[in-house]
Amino acid sequence: MAIVTTQRLLLRDWTDEPADLARLFDIYRRPVIARWLGAASGLPMTDPAQAVERLTMWRKRHADHGDRYGTWAIEVRDTGVAVGTAMLKPLPGRDEQVLTDDIEVGWHLHPDAWGNGYATEAARALVDREFTTGTLLIHAVVDPGNTASKAVACRLGMTHIGRRSDWYGGEDLDTFVLRRAA
Numbered sequence: 087m088a089i090v091t092t093q094r095l096l097l098r099d100w101t102d103e104p105a106d107l108a109r110l111f112d113i114y115r116r117p118v119i120a121r122w123l124g125a126a127s128g129l130p131m132t133d134p135a136q137a138v139e140r141l142t143m144w145r146k147r148h149a150d151h152g153d154r155y156g157t158w159a160i161e162v163r164d165t166g167v168a169v170g171t172a173m174l175k176p177l178p179g180r181d182e183q184v185l186t187d188d189i190e191v192g193w194h195l196h197p198d199a200w201g202n203g204y205a206t207e208a209a210r211a212l213v214d215r216e217f218t219t220g221t222l223l224i225h226a227v228v229d230p231g232n233t234a235s236k237a238v239a240c241r242l243g244m245t246h247i248g249r250r251s252d253w254y255g256g257e258d259l260d261t262f263v264l265r266r267a268a
């Protein structure tokens with residue numbers, strides 16, 4: 087079931103279907119993806135079975151979130167191909183365990199889908215939807231070297247507020263915020 091639909095994309099849960107699991111593995115086995123997701127991420131994957139484990143972890147993480155927060159597949163409507171992951175969720179604090187009240191939007195695309203605007207389109211739909219719930223501020227936190235991801239934040243109209251270490255185990259991350267329009 088689609089959580090959000092845009093002109094070109096739909097966001098939906100990742101599933102146990104073989105095509106989804108294969109795609110998950112093919113995204114998260116890649117150092118070019120994993121290098122930006124933090125030392126604690128347990129990535130890159132080295133075994134396809136880890137795709138199932140990741141799915142289980144995401145389901146557990148979002149068990150109490152309904153459809154509001156999640157880690158979803160980005161599917162191209164024309165092709166049915168899952169090109170990556172978009173997420174909207176509370177940021178984990180310095181200890182990585184307790185969630186904060188700060189909401190994060192994030193994006194990971196398979197390299198074969200880079201350069202199409204998919205990350206920006208998916209994230210825009212998620213933040214627009216979240217703003218309708220009354221949330222006033224949404225964050226994106228990015229490794230300082232991750233130019234491509236910072237560009238997504240900028241395309242979304244987010245403002246860079248400097249480096250912060252409030253989340254993800256105290257890692258120093260470039261932080262962007264988007265405020266709901268008045």
Ligand SMILES: CC(C)(COP(=O)(O)OP(=O)(O)OC[C@H]1O[C@@H](n2cnc3c(N)ncnc32)[C@H](O)[C@@H]1OP(=O)(O)O)[C@@H](O)C(=O)NCCC(=O)NCCS
Nearest residue numbers: 119122193194195200201202203204205206227228234235
């Ligand atoms: C970060 C990441 C998602 C960015 O991917 P991306 O494809 O550059 O970003 P978008 O999907 O928003 O696409 C934007 C690009 O598509 C181009 N584009 C082409 N057609 C487009 C269209 N119809 N609409 C919008 N943009 C389009 C844009 O011009 C832009 O290209 P440019 O960077 O050469 O200017 C990708 O590099 C990635 O997955 N990296 C690894 C994981 C990662 O770092 N995640 C973030 C952790 S914080």
